[in-house]
Amino acid sequence: MDFYRAHVLVCGGTGCTSSGSLTIEEMFNTALKARGLEKEVKVVRTGCFGLCEAGPICIVYPEGSFYSHVKMADVERIVEEHLLKGRIVKDLLYVDHANEARDITTSISEVNFYKKQKRVALKNCGVINPEVIEEYIAFDGYQALGKVLTEMTPQDVIDVIKKSGLRGRGGGGFPTGLKWEFASKSEGDIKYVACNADEGDPGAFMDRSVLEGDPHAVIEAMAIAAYAIGAKKGYVYIRAEYPIAVKRLGIAIAQAKEMGLLGTDIFGTGFEFDLEIRLGAGAFVCGEETALIASIEGERGMPRPKPPFPAVKGIFGKPTIINNVETYAVIAQIILNGADWFTSMGTERSPGTKVFALGGKINNTGLVEIPMGTTLREVIYDIGGGIPGGKEFKAVQTGGPSGGCITKQHLDTPIDFDNLTAIGSMMGSGGMIVVDEDNCMVDFARFFLDFTVDESCGKCVPCREGTKRMLEILEKITSGKGTLEDLDTLEQLAYSIKDSALCGLGQTAPNPVLSTLRYFRDEYVAHVVDKKCPAGVCQDLLQIVIGDGCIGCTACARVCPVGAITGEVKGQHVIDQSKCIKCGACIPKCPKKVIYKQ
Amino acid sequence: MKSLAELAKIREEALKRVDLRTDRKGTRIVVGMATCGISAGARPVLTALLDEAQKRGLKEVEITQTGCIGVCRLEPIVEVYSEGQEKVTYVEMTEEKARRVIAEHIVNGNVVTEYTIGAADK
Amino acid sequence: MAKNFLTAENFAKLESVIEAHKDMQGPLMPVLHEAQHIFGAIPMAVQKVISEKLNVPLAEIYGVVTFYSQFTLEPKGDFLISVCLGTACYVKGSQKLIDKVTELTGVSVGTTSADGKFSLEATRCIGACGLAPVMTVNDDVYGRLVVDDVPGIIAKYQG
Numbered sequence: 001m002d003f004y005r006a007h008v009l010v011c012g013g014t015g016c017t018s019s020g021s022l023t024i025e026e027m028f029n030t031a032l033k034a035r036g037l038e039k040e041v042k043v044v045r046t047g048c049f050g051l052c053e054a055g056p057i058c059i060v061y062p063e064g065s066f067y068s069h070v071k072m073a074d075v076e077r078i079v080e081e082h083l084l085k086g087r088i089v090k091d092l093l094y095v096d097h098a099n100e101a102r103d104i105t106t107s108i109s110e111v112n113f114y115k116k117q118k119r120v121a122l123k124n125c126g127v128i129n130p131e132v133i134e135e136y137i138a139f140d141g142y143q144a145l146g147k148v149l150t151e152m153t154p155q156d157v158i159d160v161i162k163k164s165g166l167r168g169r170g171g172g173g174f175p176t177g178l179k180w181e182f183a184s185k186s187e188g189d190i191k192y193v194a195c196n197a198d199e200g201d202p203g204a205f206m207d208r209s210v211l212e213g214d215p216h217a218v219i220e221a222m223a224i225a226a227y228a229i230g231a232k233k234g235y236v237y238i239r240a241e242y243p244i245a246v247k248r249l250g251i252a253i254a255q256a257k258e259m260g261l262l263g264t265d266i267f268g269t270g271f272e273f274d275l276e277i278r279l280g281a282g283a284f285v286c287g288e289e290t291a292l293i294a295s296i297e298g299e300r301g302m303p304r305p306k307p308p309f310p311a312v313k314g315i316f317g318k319p320t321i322i323n324n325v326e327t328y329a330v331i332a333q334i335i336l337n338g339a340d341w342f343t344s345m346g347t348e349r350s351p352g353t354k355v356f357a358l359g360g361k362i363n364n365t366g367l368v369e370i371p372m373g374t375t376l377r378e379v380i381y382d383i384g385g386g387i388p389g390g391k392e393f394k395a396v397q398t399g400g401p402s403g404g405c406i407t408k409q410h411l412d413t414p415i416d417f418d419n420l421t422a423i424g425s426m427m428g429s430g431g432m433i434v435v436d437e438d439n440c441m442v443d444f445a446r447f448f449l450d451f452t453v454d455e456s457c458g459k460c461v462p463c464r465e466g467t468k469r470m471l472e473i474l475e476k477i478t479s480g481k482g483t484l485e486d487l488d489t490l491e492q493l494a495y496s497i498k499d500s501a502l503c504g505l506g507q508t509a510p511n512p513v514l515s516t517l518r519y520f521r522d523e524y525v526a527h528v529v530d531k532k533c534p535a536g537v538c539q540d541l542l543q544i545v546i547g548d549g550c551i552g553c554t555a556c557a558r559v560c561p562v563g564a565i566t567g568e569v570k571g572q573h574v575i576d577q578s579k580c581i582k583c584g585a586c587i588p589k590c591p592k593k594v595i596y597k598q
Numbered sequence: 599m600k601s602l603a604e605l606a607k608i609r610e611e612a613l614k615r616v617d618l619r620t621d622r623k624g625t626r627i628v629v630g631m632a633t634c635g636i637s638a639g640a641r642p643v644l645t646a647l648l649d650e651a652q653k654r655g656l657k658e659v660e661i662t663q664t665g666c667i668g669v670c671r672l673e674p675i676v677e678v679y680s681e682g683q684e685k686v687t688y689v690e691m692t693e694e695k696a697r698r699v700i701a702e703h704i705v706n707g708n709v710v711t712e713y714t715i716g717a718a719d720k
Numbered sequence: 721m722a723k724n725f726l727t728a729e730n731f732a733k734l735e736s737v738i739e740a741h742k743d744m745q746g747p748l749m750p751v752l753h754e755a756q757h758i759f760g761a762i763p764m765a766v767q768k769v770i771s772e773k774l775n776v777p778l779a780e781i782y783g784v785v786t787f788y789s790q791f792t793l794e795p796k797g798d799f800l801i802s803v804c805l806g807t808a809c810y811v812k813g814s815q816k817l818i819d820k821v822t823e824l825t826g827v828s829v830g831t832t833s834a835d836g837k838f839s840l841e842a843t844r845c846i847g848a849c850g851l852a853p854v855m856t857v858n859d860d861v862y863g864r865l866v867v868d869d870v871p872g873i874i875a876k877y878q879g
Binding site for chain 2: 003004005006039040062063084085086127128134135137138139140141142143146150259260265267268
């Protein structure tokens with residue numbers, strides 16, 4: 001076991017990997033070796049730090065110096081200056097957008113982005129090397145499993161989880177302890193534990209980050225769940241689109257087996273548990289638990305009617321519990337720290353913390369974990385650093401294609417399961433997409449409907465046909481052919497689908513439309529009555545015009561691909577709207593900036 | 599994995615490796631590693647400190663480098679910060695001296711007075 | 721496509737995969753994943769073999785293959801261009817990237833060019849939302865794109 005004076009943590013999450021962090025890691029190793037520092041400084045690849053916007057990210061310990069946007073050329077400097085000479089390279093440090101003074105922050109704990117966060121599910125992400133089981137063990141890993149197997153009865157475990165008030169992080173918010181209790185009381189010689197890692201919600205990536213950054217936490221929790229309900233076998237159903245997560249989980253399972261933390265007679269207690277990875281194949285509906293079961297069994301991933309619930313009749317017809325990745329990620333800590341510790345965070349009906357994937361029009365795109373009850377304003381402005389370019393905040397969309405929009409008036413709502421539902425959105429898996437004045441809400445609703453139509457499995461009529469009709473109406477509206485009656489039809493259709501679809505996907509599919517209709521009806525009306533798109537997104541409703549102040553330089557007429565612009569030299573030019581294809585090429589050419597969309 | 603004791607042992611071993619990344623109290627040993635320090639031979643001193651600490655399995659100790667401490671003529675300089683105690687500055691260090699500092703000061707709590715800056719100034 | 725991917729060698733690989741998965745519960749999905757990997761597609765000829773060896777009706781296999789978007793009946797082009805249409809990328813204008821790619825390569829979403837060089841797909845969130853909008857060409861990731869970046873990227877693979 002080697003002793004090092006410094007650790008360089010390089011983020012190996014998907015965000016940073018995509019921006020080249022693995023090359024950075026390699027260069028660190030090379031640069032350290034060239035200076036003979038490889039015995040003093042260790043380079044560790046970790047899971048996601050959460051601030052993907054600033055990637056690739058490197059942190060140098062013990063100082064905790066937080067380097068962002070690290071480029072290949074910067075590696076030499078960090079090694080030469082910081083690691084060799086001990087001088088922190090200030091100009092490469094992360095600059096806080098949320099901080100007006102643009103103070104340079106030298107340590108990760110001082111960054112505003114992290115200050116209001118409380119990392120529980122993400123405790124080890126960005127701290128440990130996920131491919132080394134010993135590092136997980138060093139941070140109390142597998143202690144909870146040991147405690148459960150040697151000191152607690154299955155009912156004790158269920159009681160602690162029930163008392164903690166933990167609710168499923170996958171979207172539904174069903175109490176986890178109750179789910180376990182149902183499964184434990186179900187009769188059956190064979191039972192299964194499953195992990196739903198089919199994170200299909202566009203814009204949400206917290207489950208992936210947990211699996212990439214701390215896979216053992218999920219393995220340990222699944223073993224604990226298996227003990228609680230009396231199962232011996234578990235399945236992790238994970239999207240094939242997450243190759244890094246699949247690989248790290250595979251490594252973790254192999255290591256756990258080798259150490260005897262999976263397999264037979266774990267901790268000498270006679271308890272046995274084995275885990276298998278099953279890959280999804282690109283069907284969003286498989287995130288619905290009964291569809292997931294069908295997919296594991298080798299069928300088309302179509303939902304089945306409930307009841308019977310999976311706790312009674314699940315995988316291969318046996319009692320099964322299915323929990324989300326983030327739910328599992330907090331289990332071991334609840335066991336170790338107790339239910340009271342968990343309920344001390346968050347709100348009364350939604351204890352604990354929740355991870356959100358912050359994206360869209362926001363300065364700090366990334367992964368944030370906050371105690372429940374934090375307000376949206378804190379998340380968007382204090383942690384997220386506000387809207388880029390001084391634009392006006394319009395709404396934040398939570399819950400993905402199943403959720404809705406939250407507007408300015410609700411910015412001070414404390415976030416928890418019930419509050420979000422009350423204002424017409426939902427917690428969902430935790431995607432949080434910020435939209436600003438430049439986004440058209442009708443088009444935004446159309447985007448989600450397009451997604452659900454594409455992903456509808458086709459089993460039940462309300463979802464298969466209904467969402468398609470809704471999309472057609474929305475397309476009619478965004479192309480300027482809608483009427484006021486269409487809005488009523490849309491609403492009616494939405495409520496019928498909500499009431500009659502078979503599974504969660506269908507029942508929630510109309511939510512984006514309903515919530516935008518509720519809060520942005522004026523935008524819909526603008527589309528159908530005035531035939532205008534206020535945000536200037538819907539191409540068919542746009543007109544590009546040349547305003548007063550044209551000097552007749554002809555620059556616009558020369559770039560117009562269809563010859564729609566005419567006018568005398570040094571005279572006012574005009575655009576023939578019947579010819580204009582709205583490509584916008586003329587706009588940046590105008591020296592007087594009088595060409596604009598309306 | 600056959601017992602909790604086995605897990606505890608693995609944890610113990612592994613903790614040493616990840617120690618730098620945890621917020622923990624204890625002793626911090628700093629080696630002056632600016633150009634002057636390095637040219638005076640700070641690097642072998644640092645390596646010796648690391649090696650000795652590792653051999654003895656010291657956990658509550660952080661060994662790190664810093665920039666110029668300012669008394670270039672006395673380099674290599676090693677400073678020891680212990681909780682609740684005044685900083686001790688060792689000067690003109692060598693590998694052997696470094697090993698002795700770990701053994702006597704860090705492990706047994708006896709400052710090696712003869713190597714300190716006070717002794718050198720006399 | 722002129723390339724022959726239905727080689728005896730590939731079928732031999734498939735057989736050993738089926739052999740390895742035969743005794744597990746619910747073997748169909750894992751076998752299909754492997755088949756897609758080996759052949760780059762799961763055409764009828766491959767489905768027939770799987771059907772016989774696993775003793776699952778061909779109709780059922782066809783149903784499963786066509787249900788999941790990761791499985792294809794025909795192989796993809798040499799360069800698979802995927803433009804992310806996840807929400808974060810969409811609000812940052814990834815639709816415009818797709819339009820530009822189509823304009824440059826003549827390939828529309830979900831199809832492959834006649835010479836088998838390019839395939840274009842609009843993919844679901846790949847999780848690199850911090851880099852939005854994102855597009856990938858095989859394993860190369862291009863992030864924080866504007867439409868004007870697209871011609872340069874395509875040119876790299878046209879060579």
